[in-house]
Amino acid sequence: MKEVKEKARYRYELADNLLFDYEAVEKHLEKMAAKGWRIDKINTNLWKYRKAKPAKVKYAVTYAPDASVFDPHPTMNQQTLADFCAQAGWVKVGDWSQAQVFVNERENPVPIETDEEIRLEVIKKSMKKSWIPANVMLILLMVFNAWRTISRFVKDPVQDLSSYWGLLTLTFMIVATALVSANLIGYFIWFKKSEKSVAAGGTCTSPRIIRLINRWSLPAAVIYFVAIIMAAAGEGAPGAAMYMILYMAGFLLMVTILSKTKEYLKSRGVSRGKNIAVFVVLDIIMAFAMVSALTAFVLSGPGLTADKDPYEPTVKGTFLAERTYGELADPEIGYEITEIKADWLYDWCFDKKLNEKLGSMQMKHESLENPHIWGADAIYECWIHNRDYTYKWILVKDKYIVEIWGDDEIAENAVKGGGILDKLGI
Amino acid sequence: MPREKFQTLTEQMFYILLCLRKECCGMDIMEEVGRITDGRVSVGPGTLYNLLEQFLRAGMIRETKVEGRKKSYIMTQKGAVALREECERIQRQTADYWRLVRGED
Structure with a gap:
């Protein structure tokens, strides 16, 4: 506690x-x-x-x-x-x-439970009532959120690998889902162990490991959350940090209002059924209100990321990867330079870049022969529907992956004209 | 492997049923068990409450009187059969014990 x-x-x-x-x-x-x-x-x-x-x-x-x-x-x-x-x-x-x-207060009172088998049966019945269903619902919600985060990561790993904000969010979703699941799994393990112990004439066992995990979950979640906010703010996304703070404040406000309403209705003698109905309706209304308020914040507020001069390169990096992106005025192109610092991640990240998916559409590519003429180790021309319209160019030089996009002709000239890698400092 | 419900009775089940051979208030059973066993067996209130519920559901006891929250119970025929069978089982165990132990002597 x-x-x-x-x-x-x-x-x-x-x-x-x-x-x-x-x-x-x-x-x-x-x-x-x-x-x-x-x-x-x-x-x-x-x-x-x-x-x-x-x-x-x-x-x-x-x-x-x-x-x-x-x-x-x-x-x-x-x-x-x-x-x-x-x-x-x-x-x-x-x-x-x-x-x-x-x-x-008595010195040696008769214990309330003197039959461990009955104790275990009653705990099982009680857990089935609301604790297990509530935990299953929570796990499903967490798994859904984790799945969305992991899907985004798998689609474009460099995005998260090059940002502590992304990395922390990704690992937080996985760790939080694992911790919530651990509670339920821990209960079933404890129950099975206790059942075995009681059948052999012993007592219910102590859920030591899950107790320890549970005790450290909340402080760990708070530390993680603060770290995510600091990472977002530090990576030029103060709007996103504010969004997360507002989200958490809204969530805590919701929990408080729901709890106070429940207690108030109880004090007024409102029946269990009516109280649950009010709780559920109020919960749904507040959830919608919160989502609407946050959406309004995103649309009308400063935006999730701070406005920046596009010609000023943005650098984001972690110990795993680094991304530098921006626009050039001459030639007028957009670029992103990726450096995968962890060698074991290079092939996977490169493959994801080369086989990017845009919604349901698969990006196609073809490598250019003799890339050394243009100063690169490899050059790929990428398109979506029709090769006549290039989506982007991918140039590989040493440990760098450079993506270039823009007007078809300008981008092609930038790549084939040579010197673009030098211009980008590679 | 958990045993089949009420196929055999625990000591506490045994004495609760024994108390209910005549009408008895639920709350008095704790004291009664202590009294008839000279304090050797004690039934906790939570255990007693849950066992009474289970005996009721299994039809081994029935409610005889409800005064506010105070309920009285008595053992049914089914309960009496279970109690007797348990008693006979213990007797057989005891007989086996003496037969073998005396045989060794």
Whole structure:
């Protein structure tokens, strides 16, 4: 749990426990109580502690599969469970989703769960209720986004390889998808291991690895996000950095509004079904509003990348690749010089440049004979539909790949006239 | 390999059913189990709550009285059969034990 605020009497923590990891919650709450902090209020995202006399007390987490975060009051089953627990000295201190948290001041209380097989069954039932479906949805969303990012990368790898912004975004999407998937996979592994252990007469196992991964996911995501914004701003795209900051702010605002609305409706005794309906409708409306606002920002704002004199070459590079691009006034052409610094990536990147795809259309090319006449190791003429209309020229010299485009005649003269590579400093 | 549900009873299942041979309030079962086993067996409230739910669904017990959230139960014929079969199984185990251990002596 990440501590975010401390006051004299209260203390808040961001809740980052896995719903099925009852052991971590119990240990953490006991540790906090020993330090003089008792859990006061449990919300889905934020846990509130109040100052108290340090004490050695027992905490226990059990599960009520029929409970929901949208219930205005505890269900009959939750209440009956709490009554049973009260009989053994366990006092309910809060719940989140299906997890029910109890405290016991007695010295050696009877544990709430004395049958590990039943415990595991109830956890399985509870996880099926909302945690697994929510995680599956999240994974699908992440996989879709990662797939889009990877597709863009595979289509034009140099773009991302030559930019820390691109590289960080690409790896972030992959790492984030892997981390979100790890939670669900971690649960199934934990469940299988626990099932085996319980069948052999043991207890449920500790999900140590997934607990550790989960604990570091949020700080890692925050660091990554800040790094991406800094990279975007540093690579001449302050608009994109601002876009990402606004996107994250909008997302956090949405989460806060949804959470507050849900809590308000609960306090007004609105039923679970109506609360869920309001939550979903509000979520959709806000998502549309946010996308519209961000689109308006992109269209009317400063643009994602800063305006620059086109005749001033733009250089972007990482330890893997470097790109220099811009326009020349004489001859009037556009150019891009790519240097692949990682040798093992050269063939793949070059192949992607030579076999570029524009939408569904495949670029064709033919190499020119005797390229040395024009000072290059190889020259390719590239076109889309008709060879009469050249799309671009690709010249290879040493470790550089130079692309040249412009008016057909001017570009051809620039290539075949010789001296263009010298002019570009190669 | 998890065992078939209620094909054999755990010690806690056994004593809960034993308590319910006569009508008993759910919450009193914890104390009753402790009493009849001299504290040797204790049933946790969460385990008890879930086992009662499962016994109800399996038709091994039935609700007799509901006073607010306080519910009372009694064992059904099906529950009684399961309890007796478990008892006979334990008896057979005990008999096997003594036969073999005495034989060795």
